[in-house]
Amino acid sequence: MAVIETNRDEPQGPKPLSVAFVRDAWYVASIGTELKSKILSTRLFGQPIVLFRGADNRPVALLDRCPHRNAPLSEGKLVEGQLQCGYHGWRFDSQGACVHVPGLCSEDYRRNQNATRFATYEQDGFIWIYGNPSVADPAPPESIACCDAKNYMTRRATYDVEATLHAVAENILDVPHTAYLHGGLFRKQGGETPIDVVVRRMADRVEAEFIGEKRPAGIVGRILAPGSGDVIHVDRFILPSWAQVEYQLGESYHMMGTNLLTPLDARTTRVFACFSLKSRIPAWLLWPFFRIVAKRIIKQDIRILKLQSETIELFGGEQFTSTEVDVLGLQIWQLLKQAQRGETQVSREPSERRFQMLV
Amino acid sequence: MAVIETNRDEPQGPKPLSVAFVRDAWYVASIGTELKSKILSTRLFGQPIVLFRGADNRPVALLDRCPHRNAPLSEGKLVEGQLQCGYHGWRFDSQGACVHVPGLCSEDYRRNQNATRFATYEQDGFIWIYGNPSVADPAPPESIACCDAKNYMTRRATYDVEATLHAVAENILDVPHTAYLHGGLFRKQGGETPIDVVVRRMADRVEAEFIGEKRPAGIVGRILAPGSGDVIHVDRFILPSWAQVEYQLGESYHMMGTNLLTPLDARTTRVFACFSLKSRIPAWLLWPFFRIVAKRIIKQDIRILKLQSETIELFGGEQFTSTEVDVLGLQIWQLLKQAQRGETQVSREPSERRFQMLV
Amino acid sequence: MAVIETNRDEPQGPKPLSVAFVRDAWYVASIGTELKSKILSTRLFGQPIVLFRGADNRPVALLDRCPHRNAPLSEGKLVEGQLQCGYHGWRFDSQGACVHVPGLCSEDYRRNQNATRFATYEQDGFIWIYGNPSVADPAPPESIACCDAKNYMTRRATYDVEATLHAVAENILDVPHTAYLHGGLFRKQGGETPIDVVVRRMADRVEAEFIGEKRPAGIVGRILAPGSGDVIHVDRFILPSWAQVEYQLGESYHMMGTNLLTPLDARTTRVFACFSLKSRIPAWLLWPFFRIVAKRIIKQDIRILKLQSETIELFGGEQFTSTEVDVLGLQIWQLLKQAQRGETQVSREPSERRFQMLV
Ligand code: FES
Ligand code: FES
Ligand code: FES
Known part of the structure; x- marks a missing residue:
C-alpha cells in the first residue's frame, strides 16, 4: 500500500518554507584553497560573515559588520594578520577583539567594541565554521568518508541553489526525478522493474538502500561501471546538512559523493560537493567525463x-503531497526539526522500513 | 452644477488600490490561435495558471503548481494530451487528475494528488477561464457583439498594463483624456462645444451615450468617417471586465471595440481587444491605418x-477627486464592488442621468 | 578617559535607522540654474515633488501627484506659467490651485481639486523648499556664510548618497576616516600627534574646533596651503541639515565648505555642496585640482x-558603538531628534567639552 503523507501535520493551505536552522553545528564556509591572502565574504543563516586567515594562517570568521558604524568588514584589508575596517580603520584580531581605534588617545576602547567571532576549523580540504558564535571552542566536525583516502581520487566543487536546504537535500537524494529532469542521463523513464528499498533511521541520519538495482542505465552508468552486475546504492542524509550518495560495484568500483550543504539564508543553499572515487580505470581518466555530466x-x-x-x-x-517513493524527504525534515530544537542526542532505536519501487 | 465626488466614501487620506476581484466570472486567458501544441503560462488574480490543449484539443487550465513538490507545471511537457511535470514526472489529465506517479508500485496515489482545475471555454476566438475553480461547469460566457459577424471585419490583439482593472477600464472609456494624452490624434484640446451625455445604469453594466457629437476630429475621425454628420457614440462597461466603445455613422459605418480585461494580479491587467468594423471602405484597407493609430x-x-x-x-x-466629466469611473467601481460581494443579480431599476459636457 | 557611548539609549539589539525628519525647515531642492523652463521632479521625506518656474519666473513646488487620478504632475507641461497635467489636462497655477478642468461646463470645480503646494525661496543660488506644506509663508532660510562673498570664489555641486541624513552628516564632519577611507589624500594613517578638540553645543548647532592641527598632509593640504603653519579647522553641524567644514590659514586662505543635505527619503540623501574659497593663489586656478580630489x-x-x-x-x-573621537555624531543625532519634536527653540546654555585626539 502506498503511504501518502503531506510534508506537514496540517493537511490544507500553504505552509511556510521548510526551513530549520540548526545552529549548533559545523558548516562548510569555503574550500580551503580558495581562502588565501584575500578576504572572503559569505553568509550563514542570512548573516554576512567575513573570512580571512590570521597571522598563524588559521582561518578566522567574524560577523561581517564593523561594531563601530556597521560598515562591512569584508571591505577592509589585512594588516599583519589583523582585519582593518575600510571606513575609520578600527582593527580586529583573530578573536574578533578590537585592538586599535585610530585617533583615540586612551586605550580604554575595549568595551562593546569586539566583532562577533565564529569558531573555525580546517579539515578535509574545507574551511568549517560553527553556526553558534556563543560556543567558543566546539568539538571538531566529523571527517568525510573516503575523502583523500588511499586509492581514492577526491575532487571538490561548489555551487549555489536558490532553494531551502531541505529542498536541496531531498533533490540530491531523490531517485525518481533522475529519469525525468535528467532524462536519459542515468535512468530511463517509465521504469517497470520492482526493486527493494530499505530505509534506516538513526539518531543523526536516515539512509535508503536500493537492493537489486541494475547498473545505472545511460551514459553515467556506462562510464561508472563498464561491466554489468548488481550495485550497492545508498542515499544518506546526515545531520546537520550532508547529502551523501554512495555507489559500489564489487571490489573495484566505489564512489562516495558527499554534498555538504550550507544555508546561506532561508532560501539560498551553497553546496560543497566532495566526490571520492576508487575504480579500476584510473580516476583521473574518468574525471573529465564525470565533470561534463x-x-x-x-x-x-x-x-x-x-x-x-x-x-x-x-x-x-x-503545499506538498508525498507518496512512498518520496523516500527520504519527510524524514530529513523531521531530523532537521528535532536538531533545531536541540533533540539530536535523544537516544532513539534505529528503525527500518522496507518496500518496493519501480526503476 | 458640477457634482464633485471622491472615488471613495471617506474624504481624506490615501485609500488602498481600487481592486475588486470578481471570481465568479469568465475571463479571457488567451487568444485561441495562440494556444496550439505548446504549453502557455498566464496568471489570474495573482495565481499562476498553466494552459494547454488536451487530447480532444479542448483547452485545459490548471493552477500552475505541481501538487507534489510545487514545481511549475508549465515547465513540464505534453504526453498524449496529458501534462507531465518536468521534475519527477507526475502526469495530469485534462480534469487535473493525477494519473501517473513514476516509481510507485501501488495505484493508490489518487488522494490529494490532483492539480486544481479551472473551467475553460473557447468562443469568439478566445480561450476563457472561469475565475472560481470550485465551480466545475459554469454557464458559458456571453458572446461579444459583432464579433466575426456578417459584413464585419474582426481583429484581436493583446497587451499588458501595469494598473488595476478599474483604472484600465476607466481609461479606455474616458473621453476628456483623448484630447490631452493623445493630443491631436482624435480630439482637439480646449473643446468648447457642449454636447449631451446620458448615463444609463443597469444590473450588470453602465453606459454613457454622447448625443450631438461631431465626427471625431483628427486623423482617426477622418479615416473612420470620411463623410461628416452626427455620430452615435456609446461607451459601455459590462461586468465583470468588458470596456466597450461603440461608434456608428449612419448605416454604413459601425465600429465595436470590446476590450476584455483580465486581472493578472491586483496591479497588472491584460487587455484582450476585439475590434469589429463594418464600413463602406473595405475594412482590410482601413486596418493598417487603425493599427498604426x-x-x-x-x-x-x-x-x-x-x-x-x-x-x-x-x-x-x-487619493482621487472627480468631477461630472469623469462619466463612468465611479459607477464602474460600484459595479465591481457589488459583483465581488456577489450582488450582481440584485434586480435594480435601470437609472438614467443626463448632463452636458464640452468637447 | 575615553567616553564610550552607543548611538541609542538601549545597549543591545539592532535599532531602527537614525532617521529624524525635521519638517518645519528649509531644504535645498535644486541648484537655481538647473531649474529653467523645464519641469523638474525631486523628492523630500519620500514624497515626490514637482518643481517649475511660474509666470513670474519664481520657483513653484507642488506635491507630484495630480489630485484627479494621481498621475505625476511632472509628466505634464507648462502652459502660460501653469502646470497642465499630461493625463486629462487639469491645470494648476503657482499656488497649486486648479484653474481648468477640460470638458467641464460648470466652473464649480474648485473644491478638493487643488494640488498641495510647498513654500519656495530662491537664495544663494539655490531653490529652497519648506518641508511643511501647511506653512504657507515661512521666514526665509538663513544665508550661507561666504557664499558669493567679496574675494571668494563660490562653486556649487550636487550628488546623491544612499544613506540617512545623519550618516551623511557624520561622515562629512568626521576626521579619522579621512586617513583610512581616503588614505593618503589628506591625512596619513596611524597619526600620533595629540591635538586639542573643543566641542561647542548651541541651540541649533554643534561644532568641533581642532586646535594645534598642522597643515593637512597629502595632496589636498599642499594645494590648499602651500605654506606651513597652524590651521584653524572647525567642523560644524547646523540644523536642520547643514554640514560645514571650515579651514583658515592666517589671513590669506579661507575655505568654507557648506554641505546642504536634503533627505530625499529615509535612506537617500542629496548633498548640495556650496564651496567658497578665498586664497592668494587665484581660486579659478585652484579649482580644477579641488574638483579632481x-x-x-x-x-x-x-x-x-x-x-x-x-x-x-x-x-x-x-548597532553602533562610539568612542570619544566620534566627535559630533551623537550630538547631531540629539539635535535632529529635538528638532523633530519641535524643541529647536528651547533656550539652552551653550556647553563646551575639551579633549585630545591623535592626528
Ligand atoms: S565603521 Fe569600521 S571603523 Fe568605523
Ligand atoms: S514536483 Fe511535479 S512531479 Fe514532483
Ligand atoms: S490625472 Fe491629472 S488631469 Fe487627470
Missing part, C-alpha cells in the same frame, strides 16, 4: 529548484 | 497608467 | 555609505 545535472537541478522556490513564494508557502 | 494610443495609455500606479504606490494608496 | 573623495564616501546602509538593512537596524 555533473555540470549538466547540476544545471538542471539548479533551474528546477529555483522555479520550485519561486512558485512556492508566489503561493505564499509550500 | 491604435499602437500609438495604447503606448501612451500604457505609459501614463504605469506612472499613475507608481505614484499611487509611492503615496501608499489612491 | 573632491570627486575621488565623494566617490569613496558614496561607496562606503551605501555599503554601510546595506549592512544595516541586512541586520535589521543599526
Whole structure:
C-alpha cells in the first residue's frame, strides 16, 4: 500500500518554507584553497560573515559588520594578520577583539567594541565554521568518508541553489526525478522493474538502500561501471546538512559523493560537493567525463529548484503531497526539526522500513 | 452644477488600490490561435495558471503548481494530451487528475494528488477561464457583439498594463483624456462645444451615450468617417471586465471595440481587444491605418497608467477627486464592488442621468 | 578617559535607522540654474515633488501627484506659467490651485481639486523648499556664510548618497576616516600627534574646533596651503541639515565648505555642496585640482555609505558603538531628534567639552 503523507501535520493551505536552522553545528564556509591572502565574504543563516586567515594562517570568521558604524568588514584589508575596517580603520584580531581605534588617545576602547567571532576549523580540504558564535571552542566536525583516502581520487566543487536546504537535500537524494529532469542521463523513464528499498533511521541520519538495482542505465552508468552486475546504492542524509550518495560495484568500483550543504539564508543553499572515487580505470581518466555530466545535472537541478522556490513564494508557502517513493524527504525534515530544537542526542532505536519501487 | 465626488466614501487620506476581484466570472486567458501544441503560462488574480490543449484539443487550465513538490507545471511537457511535470514526472489529465506517479508500485496515489482545475471555454476566438475553480461547469460566457459577424471585419490583439482593472477600464472609456494624452490624434484640446451625455445604469453594466457629437476630429475621425454628420457614440462597461466603445455613422459605418480585461494580479491587467468594423471602405484597407493609430494610443495609455500606479504606490494608496466629466469611473467601481460581494443579480431599476459636457 | 557611548539609549539589539525628519525647515531642492523652463521632479521625506518656474519666473513646488487620478504632475507641461497635467489636462497655477478642468461646463470645480503646494525661496543660488506644506509663508532660510562673498570664489555641486541624513552628516564632519577611507589624500594613517578638540553645543548647532592641527598632509593640504603653519579647522553641524567644514590659514586662505543635505527619503540623501574659497593663489586656478580630489573623495564616501546602509538593512537596524573621537555624531543625532519634536527653540546654555585626539 502506498503511504501518502503531506510534508506537514496540517493537511490544507500553504505552509511556510521548510526551513530549520540548526545552529549548533559545523558548516562548510569555503574550500580551503580558495581562502588565501584575500578576504572572503559569505553568509550563514542570512548573516554576512567575513573570512580571512590570521597571522598563524588559521582561518578566522567574524560577523561581517564593523561594531563601530556597521560598515562591512569584508571591505577592509589585512594588516599583519589583523582585519582593518575600510571606513575609520578600527582593527580586529583573530578573536574578533578590537585592538586599535585610530585617533583615540586612551586605550580604554575595549568595551562593546569586539566583532562577533565564529569558531573555525580546517579539515578535509574545507574551511568549517560553527553556526553558534556563543560556543567558543566546539568539538571538531566529523571527517568525510573516503575523502583523500588511499586509492581514492577526491575532487571538490561548489555551487549555489536558490532553494531551502531541505529542498536541496531531498533533490540530491531523490531517485525518481533522475529519469525525468535528467532524462536519459542515468535512468530511463517509465521504469517497470520492482526493486527493494530499505530505509534506516538513526539518531543523526536516515539512509535508503536500493537492493537489486541494475547498473545505472545511460551514459553515467556506462562510464561508472563498464561491466554489468548488481550495485550497492545508498542515499544518506546526515545531520546537520550532508547529502551523501554512495555507489559500489564489487571490489573495484566505489564512489562516495558527499554534498555538504550550507544555508546561506532561508532560501539560498551553497553546496560543497566532495566526490571520492576508487575504480579500476584510473580516476583521473574518468574525471573529465564525470565533470561534463555533473555540470549538466547540476544545471538542471539548479533551474528546477529555483522555479520550485519561486512558485512556492508566489503561493505564499509550500503545499506538498508525498507518496512512498518520496523516500527520504519527510524524514530529513523531521531530523532537521528535532536538531533545531536541540533533540539530536535523544537516544532513539534505529528503525527500518522496507518496500518496493519501480526503476 | 458640477457634482464633485471622491472615488471613495471617506474624504481624506490615501485609500488602498481600487481592486475588486470578481471570481465568479469568465475571463479571457488567451487568444485561441495562440494556444496550439505548446504549453502557455498566464496568471489570474495573482495565481499562476498553466494552459494547454488536451487530447480532444479542448483547452485545459490548471493552477500552475505541481501538487507534489510545487514545481511549475508549465515547465513540464505534453504526453498524449496529458501534462507531465518536468521534475519527477507526475502526469495530469485534462480534469487535473493525477494519473501517473513514476516509481510507485501501488495505484493508490489518487488522494490529494490532483492539480486544481479551472473551467475553460473557447468562443469568439478566445480561450476563457472561469475565475472560481470550485465551480466545475459554469454557464458559458456571453458572446461579444459583432464579433466575426456578417459584413464585419474582426481583429484581436493583446497587451499588458501595469494598473488595476478599474483604472484600465476607466481609461479606455474616458473621453476628456483623448484630447490631452493623445493630443491631436482624435480630439482637439480646449473643446468648447457642449454636447449631451446620458448615463444609463443597469444590473450588470453602465453606459454613457454622447448625443450631438461631431465626427471625431483628427486623423482617426477622418479615416473612420470620411463623410461628416452626427455620430452615435456609446461607451459601455459590462461586468465583470468588458470596456466597450461603440461608434456608428449612419448605416454604413459601425465600429465595436470590446476590450476584455483580465486581472493578472491586483496591479497588472491584460487587455484582450476585439475590434469589429463594418464600413463602406473595405475594412482590410482601413486596418493598417487603425493599427498604426491604435499602437500609438495604447503606448501612451500604457505609459501614463504605469506612472499613475507608481505614484499611487509611492503615496501608499489612491487619493482621487472627480468631477461630472469623469462619466463612468465611479459607477464602474460600484459595479465591481457589488459583483465581488456577489450582488450582481440584485434586480435594480435601470437609472438614467443626463448632463452636458464640452468637447 | 575615553567616553564610550552607543548611538541609542538601549545597549543591545539592532535599532531602527537614525532617521529624524525635521519638517518645519528649509531644504535645498535644486541648484537655481538647473531649474529653467523645464519641469523638474525631486523628492523630500519620500514624497515626490514637482518643481517649475511660474509666470513670474519664481520657483513653484507642488506635491507630484495630480489630485484627479494621481498621475505625476511632472509628466505634464507648462502652459502660460501653469502646470497642465499630461493625463486629462487639469491645470494648476503657482499656488497649486486648479484653474481648468477640460470638458467641464460648470466652473464649480474648485473644491478638493487643488494640488498641495510647498513654500519656495530662491537664495544663494539655490531653490529652497519648506518641508511643511501647511506653512504657507515661512521666514526665509538663513544665508550661507561666504557664499558669493567679496574675494571668494563660490562653486556649487550636487550628488546623491544612499544613506540617512545623519550618516551623511557624520561622515562629512568626521576626521579619522579621512586617513583610512581616503588614505593618503589628506591625512596619513596611524597619526600620533595629540591635538586639542573643543566641542561647542548651541541651540541649533554643534561644532568641533581642532586646535594645534598642522597643515593637512597629502595632496589636498599642499594645494590648499602651500605654506606651513597652524590651521584653524572647525567642523560644524547646523540644523536642520547643514554640514560645514571650515579651514583658515592666517589671513590669506579661507575655505568654507557648506554641505546642504536634503533627505530625499529615509535612506537617500542629496548633498548640495556650496564651496567658497578665498586664497592668494587665484581660486579659478585652484579649482580644477579641488574638483579632481573632491570627486575621488565623494566617490569613496558614496561607496562606503551605501555599503554601510546595506549592512544595516541586512541586520535589521543599526548597532553602533562610539568612542570619544566620534566627535559630533551623537550630538547631531540629539539635535535632529529635538528638532523633530519641535524643541529647536528651547533656550539652552551653550556647553563646551575639551579633549585630545591623535592626528
Ligand atoms: S565603521 Fe569600521 S571603523 Fe568605523
Ligand atoms: S514536483 Fe511535479 S512531479 Fe514532483
Ligand atoms: S490625472 Fe491629472 S488631469 Fe487627470
